[in-house]
Amino acid sequence: MSSLKSDISNYKELLSQYLESRDEAVLYQAEQFSKQTIQQNISPDEIVNEHYQALQELIPNMDETVKDSFQFLIETMISYGLAYQEHQVLREKQIELRSEIGVAANMQETLLKTQIPDYTTIDIGVKSVPAKEMNGDYHHFIRDTQGNLGVAVADVIGKGIPAAFCMSMIKFALESFSDNQIYPEWVLDSLNRVVFRNLEEGMFVTMFYGLYDIYTHQFYYSSAGHEPCFVYRSDSDEFEKIDAKGLLLGVENDVIYEQRQTTITKGDYIVLLTDGVTECRMGDRFLKQQEVLDVIKLYADLPSSDIAENVFKHFERLQDFDLRDDITIIVIKRNE
């Protein structure tokens, strides 16, 4: 209150200076004054009242009609004052919420962390970036006892915090499967039951699951309604689409997931994506699949992690650095 009092005299002082000099410098001071009052949470109705009080002192014989008009103006400003105060409170709350979400996002990162296994024969690169703070995409690597690589990429329909919860469940389900359940059709079948039993209606997950046999270089894969993925064939310099039939996780209890396989030869690489990449918008149109692949091909000679990184950067820039959807890119390259 005392600071407000000192401001009132300050306001009167500034106003009288201005009425005498009409000086721009005083107007500048008025601007500074308003910033100060905002910092002190002084609402607009109080400023109007300050003006009225100051005028009464500066112009002792002020017309009654003018005085009454100030009563009218103050009355009009009261609701603005309230809206202003409410805005302040909501802003503080927003900061609080944001920091809470920040903590949750960190926790999600820790919970969902997956180690990229180290191989000499294949080179793995990943880039996964959430559009908002919480990531609705998920990827996971498992190395079985024989050393084969299991890889999952998933996308929850829906974003933010509910999606993040759902992902934790999927991760722990994936990790609970034993080593003799490593084939994609098995994994998706088991996961589907878990998701179906535990997830609310209207929440679905798409997943592409692959098993890379590190000895024979066979890649087995199944898909639960996920985006098609791709294999780059070095001999033809073309991409081959890999996709398999299967319903999204959590829709029905009994689903048969088709499992397919393909041979990865030296110089080939597998690209697993989420729809944040393939449904990337450019202005008002979606990117064509071929355009996406052309971009990926640009970086084909780089190590996997650089391919993923560069492809991400490319699409980030295309979307003006404002991602509309979570983006995940996984590249698995056969070296030798």
Next chain:
Amino acid sequence: MEKTLSSVIIKKEWDIVGARQAGRKIAIDLGFGSVDQARITTAISELARNIYLYAKHGEITFEKVYGVRKVGIKIIASDRGPGIREISSVMKDGYSTSGGLGAGLPGVKRLMDEFDIQSDDHGTKVTVIKWARQ
């Protein structure tokens, strides 16, 4: 010591103006300045509008209250409407203003010095006090 000064029945929108008038008169008598007068009348409007919109029928009562070396206006808004089921949610910021309905009860609370609300199936009673600085 409390003294009922007047009360205004709220049945139609026009009655809100009557309640404002009655409240302003008391506020002037008690020596409230321009801004406080405007705050008190805005709070009265808000309370009366709530009665008019949600309970259809109710009453605003004005009392003069005395504290230690201070005097104030007490406004009681009571109705026999359906009541407010979750008071804590209507007391949250952003509940009513976001829909452009006005300051809402949190606004009334800000405008006044003291605020109390009781509500059940048989109606709602909001009691507020504004102290005049003496």
